[in-house]
Amino acid sequence: MNITAKIRGAFSRNRHEERVRAYLDQSVSMSDLERRLREVDQGRFASRSYPF
Numbered sequence: 001m002n003i004t005a006k007i008r009g010a011f012s013r014n015r016h017e018e019r020v021r022a023y024l025d026q027s028v029s030m031s032d033l034e035r036r037l038r039e040v041d042q043g044r045f046a047s048r049s050y051p052f
Contacts, residue, residue, distance in 0.1 A: 020040055027033035 024033065024036055024040070027036050
């Protein structure tokens with residue numbers, strides 16, 4: 001694995017976590033938050049197979 005792939009991988013994980021956090025922050029109630037957590041756990045935000 002070359003250095004650029006490592007750097008790209010580090011940034012893509014952060015973007016994924018930021019997207020999940022933003023999605024969870026949009027919840028309007030506890031039940032909505034719980035539903036969104038279940039969606040995330042079930043792979044709604046699964047990483048893509050392409051690098052961009």
